[in-house]
Amino acid sequence: MSIWRTPRMRIDFQKMVAAGNDFVVVDHRDLRFQTVLPQLARAFCDRHFGIGSDGLLLLEPSERADFRMGFLNPDGSSGMMCGNGGRAIARFALAVGAAGKTMRFEAAGRIYRATLLDTAVKLILPAPRIIRELRVLTTSAGTLRCTAVDSGADHVVIDADSLPAEVSSVDVTSLGREIRYHKSFSPAGTNVSFVGTLREGIPEIRTYERGVEAETLACGTGSVAAACALVAWGRTQYPVRLRTRSGATLVVDTLTEDGVEFASLTGDVHFVFSGSAEFDETLGTLSSLHES
Numbered sequence: 001m002s003i004w005r006t007p008r009m010r011i012d013f014q015k016m017v018a019a020g021n022d023f024v025v026v027d028h029r030d031l032r033f034q035t036v037l038p039q040l041a042r043a044f045c046d047r048h049f050g051i052g053s054d055g056l057l058l059l060e061p062s063e064r065a066d067f068r069m070g071f072l073n074p075d076g077s078s079g080m081m082c083g084n085g086g087r088a089i090a091r092f093a094l095a096v097g098a099a100g101k102t103m104r105f106e107a108a109g110r111i112y113r114a115t116l117l118d119t120a121v122k123l124i125l126p127a128p129r130i131i132r133e134l135r136v137l138t139t140s141a142g143t144l145r146c147t148a149v150d151s152g153a154d155h156v157v158i159d160a161d162s163l164p165a166e167v168s169s170v171d172v173t174s175l176g177r178e179i180r181y182h183k184s185f186s187p188a189g190t191n192v193s194f195v196g197t198l199r200e201g202i203p204e205i206r207t208y209e210r211g212v213e214a215e216t217l218a219c220g221t222g223s224v225a226a227a228c229a230l231v232a233w234g235r236t237q238y239p240v241r242l243r244t245r246s247g248a249t250l251v252v253d254t255l256t257e258d259g260v261e262f263a264s265l266t267g268d269v270h271f272v273f274s275g276s277a278e279f280d281e282t283l284g285t286l287s288s289l290h291e292s
Helices: 034-045 083-095 172-180 220-232
Strands: 008-018 021-027 056-060 067-072 102-107 110-117 120-126 129-139 142-150 154-159 191-195 205-209 214-216 240-243 249-257 260-280 285-291
Touching: 008 034, 008 083, 021 083, 034 056, 034 067, 034 260, 034 285, 056 083, 067 083, 083 102, 083 110, 083 120, 083 220, 083 260, 129 154, 129 172, 129 220, 142 220, 154 220, 172 191, 172 205, 172 214, 191 220, 205 220, 220 240, 220 249, 220 260
Parallel strands: 021 056, 067 102, 154 191
Antiparallel strands: 008 021, 008 260, 056 067, 102 110, 110 120, 120 260, 129 142, 142 154, 191 205, 205 214, 240 249, 249 260, 260 285
């Protein structure tokens, strides 16, 4: 009788939350999971059979900065920036001794900076760039006004005032998915953020995230894109405070250094719990989950 054994990897992780975006964070400076990262992301991010999160963050070595942030979506895709993920991994990097309270890190081919401010983390990122000015988009909900912005990830910002309902009542999953796959943004698709009427002086934002393929409770690059659009529409000025779906507030501002423009994204970041798991390389599943 033969006994089949499948290769298993023990993985230590942290669960973290940044303004409602939740992440599984792994110290990957030894790069030992390099060949199985998409499978690992799908297993960890699964909300039914894994830990459950909006993405997998990896702290990796860098020759250009204090460290490199690897980011994978729940579907295993990668290559884009995650703003709240950048803020979360900055707090993680300080905790594991990979950087000080002010740091530089590499992500998606760019250099970012972060500063820890008590419970908040301030991320400095390249200034957002408007790809397409205010235009109209034909959808099942009618003709919507929108602006496409590159904020480290592609976003189309929908002016929720052009919707028949308030932003709090929008079916973000259904309409967001429709716009995410709209022919105007093919073939790669786009992230979709809905920005509503000012309430108590603070715009509300809800985001459908590509790769998560659902609404998330917050989105950092979506908030940077939304602030850029709101300013371009003449609705407000920097700094822009945005109320996320989680109820948390993110603050987007701009700064200029040596003639170069940057954006900043500030909000709270928290550790939730730490744990370990065994990853089955053959099945692509997690087992023996332990919270510590």
